[in-house]
Amino acid sequence: MYRYDEIDQRIVDERVSQFRDQTRRHLAGELSEDDFRPLRLQNGLYIQRYAPMLRVAIPYGLVSSAQLRRLAHIARAYDKGYAHFSTRQNVQFNWPRLDEVPEILAELAEVQMHAIQTSGNCIRNTTTDHFAGVARDEIVDSFVWCELIRQWSTLHPEFAYLPRKFKIAVSGSAADRAATWVHDIGLHARRSAEGDGAEQGAGVDGAEQGAVGFRVIVGGGLGRTPIVGHAIREFLPWRHLLTYLEAILRVYNRYGRRDNKYKARIKILVKELTPAVFAHKVEEEWSHLKGGPATLIEEEVRRIEGRFTRPAYARLPPRDAFLEAMLAADKAFANWHRRNVHPHKVPGYAAVTLSLKRTGAAPGDVSAAQMDAIAGLAERYSSGELRVSHEQNLIFADVRASDLHALWREIKPLGLAAPNIGLLTNIIACPGGDFCSLANAKTIPVAEAIQRRFDDLDYLHDIGELDLNISGCMNSCGHHHIGHIGILGVDKQGEEFYQISIGGAQGADASLGKVIGPAFARERVPEVIEKLIEVYLAERESEEERFIDAVRRIGIEPFKDYVYGTNHQTPRRNSRQLAVA
Amino acid sequence: MARIIKHRAVIQDNWQLLEQESGGSLPSDGDVVVPLELWMRERDTLSSRLGHIGVWLQTDADPSTIAQDLARFEVIAVRFASFTDGRGYTLARLLRERHGYRGELRAIGDVLRDQLCYLSRCGFDAFALRADQNPEQALSAFDDFAEAYQATVERPEPLFRRRLQPDPQRKAA
Numbered sequence: 001m002y003r004y005d006e007i008d009q010r011i012v013d014e015r016v017s018q019f020r021d022q023t024r025r026h027l028a029g030e031l032s033e034d035d036f037r038p039l040r041l042q043n044g045l046y047i048q049r050y051a052p053m054l055r056v057a058i059p060y061g062l063v064s065s066a067q068l069r070r071l072a073h074i075a076r077a078y079d080k081g082y083a084h085f086s087t088r089q090n091v092q093f094n095w096p097r098l099d100e101v102p103e104i105l106a107e108l109a110e111v112q113m114h115a116i117q118t119s120g121n122c123i124r125n126t127t128t129d130h131f132a133g134v135a136r137d138e139i140v141d142s143f144v145w146c147e148l149i150r151q152w153s154t155l156h157p158e159f160a161y162l163p164r165k166f167k168i169a170v171s172g173s174a175a176d177r178a179a180t181w182v183h184d185i186g187l188h189a190r191r192s193a194e195g196d197g198a199e200q201g202a203g204v205d206g207a208e209q210g211a212v213g214f215r216v217i218v219g220g221g222l223g224r225t226p227i228v229g230h231a232i233r234e235f236l237p238w239r240h241l242l243t244y245l246e247a248i249l250r251v252y253n254r255y256g257r258r259d260n261k262y263k264a265r266i267k268i269l270v271k272e273l274t275p276a277v278f279a280h281k282v283e284e285e286w287s288h289l290k291g292g293p294a295t296l297i298e299e300e301v302r303r304i305e306g307r308f309t310r311p312a313y314a315r316l317p318p319r320d321a322f323l324e325a326m327l328a329a330d331k332a333f334a335n336w337h338r339r340n341v342h343p344h345k346v347p348g349y350a351a352v353t354l355s356l357k358r359t360g361a362a363p364g365d366v367s368a369a370q371m372d373a374i375a376g377l378a379e380r381y382s383s384g385e386l387r388v389s390h391e392q393n394l395i396f397a398d399v400r401a402s403d404l405h406a407l408w409r410e411i412k413p414l415g416l417a418a419p420n421i422g423l424l425t426n427i428i429a430c431p432g433g434d435f436c437s438l439a440n441a442k443t444i445p446v447a448e449a450i451q452r453r454f455d456d457l458d459y460l461h462d463i464g465e466l467d468l469n470i471s472g473c474m475n476s477c478g479h480h481h482i483g484h485i486g487i488l489g490v491d492k493q494g495e496e497f498y499q500i501s502i503g504g505a506q507g508a509d510a511s512l513g514k515v516i517g518p519a520f521a522r523e524r525v526p527e528v529i530e531k532l533i534e535v536y537l538a539e540r541e542s543e544e545e546r547f548i549d550a551v552r553r554i555g556i557e558p559f560k561d562y563v564y565g566t567n568h569q570t571p572r573r574n575s576r577q578l579a580v581a
Numbered sequence: 582m583a584r585i586i587k588h589r590a591v592i593q594d595n596w597q598l599l600e601q602e603s604g605g606s607l608p609s610d611g612d613v614v615v616p617l618e619l620w621m622r623e624r625d626t627l628s629s630r631l632g633h634i635g636v637w638l639q640t641d642a643d644p645s646t647i648a649q650d651l652a653r654f655e656v657i658a659v660r661f662a663s664f665t666d667g668r669g670y671t672l673a674r675l676l677r678e679r680h681g682y683r684g685e686l687r688a689i690g691d692v693l694r695d696q697l698c699y700l701s702r703c704g705f706d707a708f709a710l711r712a713d714q715n716p717e718q719a720l721s722a723f724d725d726f727a728e729a730y731q732a733t734v735e736r737p738e739p740l741f742r743r744r745l746q747p748d749p750q751r752k753a754a
């Protein structure tokens with residue numbers, strides 16, 4: 001965990017006082033709703049369909065046991081006993097009372113948490129890889145860079161009223177687990193190779209071989225105009241990170257469209273100017289800022305690094321005999337281990353995903369009791385902290401291999417051991433029509449119906465890796481464009497319909513899904529998904545070929561034909577018999 | 582313009598603001614803030630008249646168009662059609678930091694108490710608040726936050742550099 005120092009704490013405390021005063025003036029009629037709205041949004045407070053919704057920041061997804069207990073307490077004392085983890089590594093309360101929000105914020109500040117810039121047209125919470133700091137393919141610990149960006153973006157006086165919201169994602173590893181290609185800015189840590197400096201005219205900027213820097217991607221995004229971003233700089237030496245971000249934001253703040261909120265994101269500006277012209281404007285702006293006082297210094301990077309607590313790793317053998325015995329003896333445990341346990345850079349340790357995707361529970365929802373229990377488990381098994389993934393699950397990053405079986409036994413009764421990470425039922429869904437006033441359609445019952453249809457574990461494992469994402473409207477909070485299968489709620493003459501796309505993906509080979517055809521009524525969705533899966537299982541060349549690979553190889557036509565019945569044949573069965581057959 | 586905030590105090594203000602549509606009918610003397618277009622058109626006449634001169638800009642103005650003239654203005658005002666128009670914040674920084682403008686920089690239009698802190702960090706030092714705002718009550722807004730992480734016009738060094746300086750004044754503040 002990053003621990004606040006006095007100044008960090010004071011800034012958060014002062015924000016609470018400021019917001020308390022703003023709320024007081026609003027309730028006293030001194031601050032009109034129009035004047036108050038942008039202020040409350042900058043503090044995560046929406047007024048939506050049934051009640052206010054308060055979004056609390058979990059900077060880069062990292063949260064401690066003490067903080068989680070506080071969230072549980074808030075869920076109990078001010079809400080209906082549960083909270084919702086979003087795809088943005090935030091946590092949301094759906095039923096707080098407006099006049100109590102300042103109190104909630106004060107309670108959060110006591111555990112170094114806040115709701116600053118969790119909504120509104122400003123720089124939002126910076127997100128990253130949920131395996132930061134423990135991944136084997138790590139280049140840098142992205143938490144450190146995210147915290148630097150958090151401080152820089154917190155209450156930034158120039159960028160509080162941007163044309164639209166602004167989201168930055170950082171990946172510190174070779175594999176991109178932070179969806180950096182579909183953010184307003186994506187940063188990929190890299191080590192400079194020979195020539196990086198010269199090529200970019202970086203010259204004396206410390207781009208010596210092996211130095212840390214970032215590939216800078218701009219203008220990606222989902223929403224109603226999904227676009228994969230453009231790399232405008234292949235290597236930005238780390239010292240220049242903040243001045244360069246400042247230059248991008250400044251160009252966006254000046255020239256981004258403000259006349260139409262659907263055209264106001266940076267991706268539209270980049271597209272309208274063309275990436276090359278946009279990049280040129282940024283470089284021009286940067287030429288004035290480069291080397292200025294906001295240029296990062298090594299002392300600061302080290303200071304931030306030093307304020308993170310680190311687990312004290314024991315020296316453990318790389319293989320654990322007890323674990324191996326359990327894996328051999330217990331099939332259910334082995335299944336869970338296969339899906340939900342991930343490699344760790346320190347021998348004898350593993351990272352574990354606690355699934356919030358048990359059938360029947362709304363994706364991302366956790367009860368206060370679960371939060372308390374999870375906080376306790378994190379203390380006992382994983383150095384008292386955990387991460388929220390953008391797949392709306394929780395990660396224990398530092399579990400000893402020898403503890404895995406015990407941990408699994410404890411989380412089973414809590415409903416957190418669904419062995420479905422990376423599988424079809426690990427559905428990502430936004431809150432949708434049950435909570436969100438912008439929704440065209442509900443998402444939670446759709447997720448549940450799909451989970452029920454695919455409740456056969458062997459079948460699920462046979463289908464293999466598959467990301468399924470659901471959004472309740474074009475705002476795409478459920479990231480349906482980058483789901484291997486994406487489901488989007490649409491409105492057809494006042495009725496809830498669902499449009500289905502396939503072929504989207506996140507990560508290094510990110511792509512946007514293609515719509516297969518006209519939308520379906522809700523009852524038909526599980527059956528359509530099943531048909532898509534049938535085509536895949538029949539067409540795949542081997543078990544290694546994932547759903548997404550098959551779509552890429554054969555295109556969407558065979559899927560379309562089968563689903564819409566232009567081809568009434570059941571797909572031909574391939575080489576092997578299916579587990580369900 | 583009547584009572585405005587300047588340098589964190591409420592003062593009586595005697596500048597006249599000339600609207601765009603006034604068609605250039607200039608009061609013969611006295612201090613006047615003219616629209617940018619008028620300045621561009623009648624720079625010389627304006628410079629030769631009695632009284633001080635200022636110019637006001639829309640938030641989308643390009644500051645480089647007046648970069649050569651800055652020394653001639655006592656006041657530059659930026660008019661916010663809405664307080665959520667963030668361009669005015671960047672414009673202020675560019676005037677101060679890029680073009681070195683040192684005179685009064687005034688926020689006018691939809692300017693409210695709750696934006697004063699950020700506006701002043703971006704280089705505004707005078708504020709003609711929206712008519713329904715109480716300037717005395719707004720003064721406390723400047724102290725909403727004691728510190729800022731970023732490099733700002735008020736404090737050109739970002740916090741991370743200032744932390745390294747053993748500056749007794751900062752501790753006392």
Ligand code: SF4
Binds near residue numbers: 439471
């Ligand atoms: S995608 Fe639409 S329905 Fe879902 S949370 Fe976002 S705005 Fe609401």
